[in-house]
Amino acid sequence: MARRAARPETGSIELTPAVAEAMRAELAAVADRTVLAIIEEVPSYENALSGSMGATIRSAVQLALGTFLDLASRPGHSIDAPALAPALEGAYRLGRGEARSGRTMEALLAAYRIGARVSWRDMSRTVVEQGMAAEQVSRFAELVFAYIDELSAASAAGHTDELESSGRVRTRHLERLARALLNRAPADAVVAAAERADWDPPATLTAVLLPESQVGTVLTQIDPRTLQPTEDLPEVVEGETLLLVAGSGAPAARAGLLRTLQDVPAVVGPAVPWLDAATSHDRALRGRALGLAGLVDSEEHLAEIVLGADPGGLADLRERVLAPLADLRPSTVEKLTETLRSWLLHQGRREGIAEELFVHPQTVRYRVGQLREAYGDRLEDPRFVLEATIALAGPLGPPT
The missing domain is CATH 3.30.70 (Alpha-Beta Plaits)
Structure with missing residues (x-):
């Protein structure tokens, strides 16, 4: 359980058997009124405390109040008594359960504040009716609220620990899900990983x-x-x-x-x-x-x-397409290469080629004649046209 702040010091009280018995007789009614007040004042608990869940919470309230009365009935004992440990452990587990149920820390602490108010109102009326002295009533109040503070602190620690723990676990599951997706794991394994991560695809x-x-x-x-x-x-x-x-x-x-x-x-x-x-x-x-x-x-x-998917393959294809020009001067190869690419893109339309290359249509005619001399009938071969279009689609320098 998470470490809590030091408990406040409170003096012991003299809770007579008659007073304790009168308060025990009221425990069930106090628990009912506490639950009803929480339902009325904390929206998050409106539906949560109905049915079996409500019965469980009522029993928990009765148990907590009963433990308090056991402690308060022991002369010379305060809320630091070893017997408090089970109640704190129960409160801690309650906090973890509330986090798993999706209720916030604010809702949980609000429920405790309401519980403290209702419990004190009912128990104080009983002790006054039983004739407890004013000084003892004051000490009793300190003990009640110190006890509630201890329980709420334990529940808050459980709530925090559950969120941190579940958050870490879910983060790990989401990480594994992402890894499975990127590694192309089988679909059934990925779906199972999504379910473990509570992730809605x-x-x-x-x-x-x-x-x-x-x-x-x-x-x-x-x-x-x-x-x-x-x-x-x-x-x-x-x-x-x-x-x-x-x-x-x-x-x-x-x-x-x-x-x-x-x-x-x-x-x-x-x-x-x-x-x-x-x-x-x-x-x-x-x-x-x-x-x-x-x-x-x-x-x-x-x-x-x-x-760019296969730079080496693109370079080989370009080399093969331009092989018929390999024996020409570099400057001629450069001009004919850009003319061939433009010829492919413009589907042989001389005016479009001239406009793109900023040359006279007669120059285009001359260069296309050189290309036909170098390539012959291949310029009409659909397979060569496809390969040349791909090979010359990128920058005309060496592929990167």
């Missing part, structure tokens, strides 16, 4: 790579089901964080995400079904490899991403 997940310094701000503006893997990911560079952003799959949701990130130097993968999150992560990594500044929407750079 969204329609889609979108991988976003962004600076660590921006994560806190972004998280406040997106779906709380978003996953944030914190374990080291070899593909994520220092100072960078990966988010798997939960979404509905609707185009408007992606547009909203991009608006949220508009001032963030982030790379955004595609929105994919949540079980395919690794696909979005891979695309985001390829988008980052483009070296573009600012916000990079991978969906707007698919051609560049595809071309």
Whole structure:
């Protein structure tokens, strides 16, 4: 149990057997009135204390008050008596249970304050009716409220410990879920991991790579089901964080995400079904490899991403396409290469080629003639046209 503040010192009282017996006779009624007051004044408990739960709480209140009377009936004993330990342990367990039930610390402490007020009102009436001296009534009040303080402190400690413990456990489960998604674990294993984490799967997940310094701000503006893997990911560079952003799959949701990130130097993968999150992560990594500044929407750079997927293969393809020009002078190779690319993009339209290259149409005619001499009928071969279009789609320098 969590460590609590030191208990207040209170003097002992003389609680006669007659007074104690009269108070015990009232315990059930006091417990009922306490529960009713809590239901009336603390909205969180309106439905929680009905049925079997209400009976359990009434029994707990009676037990706590009965333990108090046992302590108060012992001459020379205060709330520091060893017999208090079971009551404190019960209060601690109550606090943990309230946290698991989703009720806040504020609701729990409010219930204790109301319980203290109702208990003192009823018990003080009984001791006065039994003729307890004013000085003893005052000491009795101190003991009542010190006892309630001890119980509420124990429950608060249990509530805090449960939240911290359950939070750590859930964080570990969410981390394992994210890892399973990124490692493309079997679907049934991923679904089981989501259930263990008490995570409600969204329609889609979108991988976003962004600076660590921006994560806190972004998280406040997106779906709380978003996953944030914190374990080291070899593909994520220092100072960078990966988010798997939960979404509905609707185009408007992606547009909203991009608006949220508009001032963030982030790379955004595609929105994919949540079980395919690794696909979005891979695309985001390829988008980052483009070296573009600012916000990079991978969906707007698919051609560049595809071309950059295998730099070595692209270089080999370009070398093969340009092989017929290998024996020409470098300056001629450069001019014919840019003419071939423009010829492919403009589907042979001489005016478009001339406009793009800033040359006269007659120059285009001359260069295309050189290309036909070098390539022959291959310029009409659909397979060669496809390979040449891919090979020359990127920068004309060596592929990076």
